[in-house]
Amino acid sequence: MHYSRLILAAVLLFVLPCSPVAAEAAIGVAMEDFSYTDTSAEPTNQIAAHERRLQAFMAALRRDIGEGGRYRLVPSAEDGAAFKVIGGIQKTSTLVQWAKVAVIDIGAKRLVMDKLYSFRGDNDEAWERAEIFVSREIMAALAAPAPIALAVFDFELEDTTAASVGASAASDASHLAEATGAVREALGQSGRYRIVEVSREAATAGALRDCGGCEAAIAKALGADQALIGVVRRVSRTEYTLGFQLRDAGTGAVLVRGDSGLRLGADYSWKRGAVRLVSDRLIESQ
Template sequence: MRRIALILFALLFVLPASHSPAGAEAIGVAMDDFSYTDTSAEPANQTAAHERRLQAFMAALRRDVSADGRYRLASAQDGAAFKVIGGIQKTSTLVQWAKVAVIDVGAKKLVMDKLYTFRGDNDESWERAEMFVSREVMAALSTPAPVALAVFDFELEDTTAATAGASAASDASYLAEVTAGVRDELSRSGRYRIVDVGGEAKARALRDCDGCEAAMAQKLGADQSLIGVVRRVSRTEYTLGFQVRDARTGAVLARGDSGLRLGADYSWKRGAVRLVSEKLVTSQ
């Protein structure tokens, strides 16, 4: 199984980006024959039987996928948005393992990676295994693709004129922690694919640019943009806010505001992660 897992991992970095043909509605799914390994050390040579059962397994799996009008079988070079790969290993007379993964080709991300155990080595046991794997693969294909989200650096809005300019280095460090924490939280949710914004230059604060961040996100190839603001009320109190826009239309899709004066600057990250989790991840 370790060898199969390494193959699955390596494929993430060699698959070409998907390119669906214009006007096509069905989603392309590429599916190579699974590998088969017999480490049971049984004396009888069952190679021919295993090859026949594996061929029947793959034919049934392809038939199940193509029977759903949402999908079509395709090659990785012919518009496949997903690739299904896997391997089966016989470990003893009555026990076999099946390692199956589904890869989002464009995002180069695993949307399913599971190891199954099934008992028996006859036509009936292989058919039962295929039916179960088929349901799992179809469920993975139906999972919405993660939204490409450009999360711009959080900004500081300091309303305490008396402290303006003080501890600039410390503020920058805390803001960097906030941005990194929010990106990590959104990425872990599985709903978002974080787009690298690099050193995208800002002539002015994005919170005051009347939605210009949406166009910037679109240039970066993102579906949506997110900007956030830490508002300092005093040296020990702050509030938080964020806003998400559609990168193509600029429409506001979601926003959140702490509405409370919370802690001190070292608590910015914790407060921002909680706000985004509650108002964006959990609520949608």
């Protein structure tokens, strides 16, 4: 009896840390039945067969997503869903069908997946193959890391030509705004970042590039994880350089710096240069 208790205790010590109770709580996923549309104009009525295959497709999809315990299927966000999966299938010809699938991060209110797939055939085997592929794609989207909340502050101009007066200053401001907007769009579309709105009132008076990292505290107050500032340095009316700096909003530590070489072009080219620099040093390099 004494040895039996020792063996039981050893088994419990081995099993309990790996049990589902000790594991991280499963992530809720809401999945609506996909729609189905047949525009193939085939003479044979296949409504019953399509309904049966769609039901089998959805049952297998839910089974695959829930398998392993990482995710749990729930009816809606009110029931604890962190993600929502929606989609539809369209048959366009005898041998070609299309599947449109989207995965929505409910908390962040953003798409983490939005893809269109084609698959050949309209029999049980073709539908099974399509389900296996789609389930893998959805699982990959669900497992993708959450985007970093990023505050991108307005790009600033460092002008050594002392020529920004009157109409020229207004033009400079317009092109700086275009550069800022284009950079925010590129970072947001990368899927790695969630752009946090920055109001003019959130920034301190004066140049953020000279405030000793104060943008980090401002970004943190806005709910961002990181802060990015950018500078256009005008060397002459047709020459300029670009730079940006990325800080951790919590610690203020500089995470990434990027600087371009001398570029040729008028102020309307700032947008193109800024997007290229951020893409090269921040998006594609990581």
